[in-house]
Amino acid sequence: MEWLNYHHLHYFWMVAKEGSLRKAAEKLHVSQPSISAQLRALETALGEPLFRRSGRTKALTDAGQIAFSYAEEIFSLGRELLNTLSQHPTAKALRFSVGVTDSVPKLVAHEILRPVFAMPHSVHVICREGKVEDLLAQLAAHRLDIVLSDEPASSSVKVKVFNHPLGESGVTFCARPPLAARLRKGFPRSLHDAPAFVPTENTALRRSLENWFRANRIRPRVMGEFEDVALMKAMVAEEDVFMAVPSVIVREVVTRYGLAVIGASNNCKAQFFAIAAERRIAHPAVQLITSKAQSLLSS
Incomplete structure (x- = not known):
């Protein structure tokens, strides 16, 4: 089984964020040739070029964009781990990632999500807004726990998801x-x-x-x-x-x-729906939302 070298991935992530080898080298306190070698090793392992030359900067290829989105998530989780252990070493905050389609009014989304912030244990909420197609793709990749939408996911979508009515x-x-x-x-x-x-x-x-x-x-x-x-x-x-x-x-x-x-x-x-990747909801925050939303929306 092949393992990803996260040291190489971290160098790639820094170059992608900074836009050039020079700036990344300054941030990492290493030489540019050292970073170049790490990037080549990562590209060889992934079998895809991750950068293309764009003037004096490095631009991401399509494969690079995908790798960067995963790197963002990976190192975000790393920062979250450090923050959680430094503040509450024995009680990890429950992570809840929710996508909100851009057609759902922000005030409605706030009302639906409000009970989560009153849960008895700490919850770390990550909200992403976007088009339903993009959010469903993130849901299928398990980067989101649910998607809040004002209409059910169509049966024609290419990913398997389940519509849970929240009310109308x-x-x-x-x-x-x-x-x-x-x-x-x-x-x-x-x-x-x-x-x-x-x-x-x-x-x-x-x-x-x-x-x-x-x-x-x-x-x-x-x-x-x-x-x-x-x-x-x-x-x-x-x-x-x-x-x-x-x-x-x-x-x-x-x-x-x-x-x-x-x-x-x-x-x-x-109408409003919670779209999930599972028929039986297991995440405590999603369970709370679905149980409270019906009375909220009918009041």
């Missing part, structure tokens, strides 16, 4: 107080031809909104589409437009952004 929330429509006061009269018909900001078409909430608008024969005047839900909220706070948010976070939204409620609907739903 109705939707509340909000705007700045003057516009909200006008649109509150005659809701929901008042939303017809009213200026609106909506999520982009690739999101579950956008599809749910469109179905609800269609059922109520409402066609808002869409002034903007946003992939970043937090940016959309910030923009609504400054513009005369309305938007829709999951009702579970409406109090926080109206308080934080100075908005007012127009009206709500329980027929338009925002």
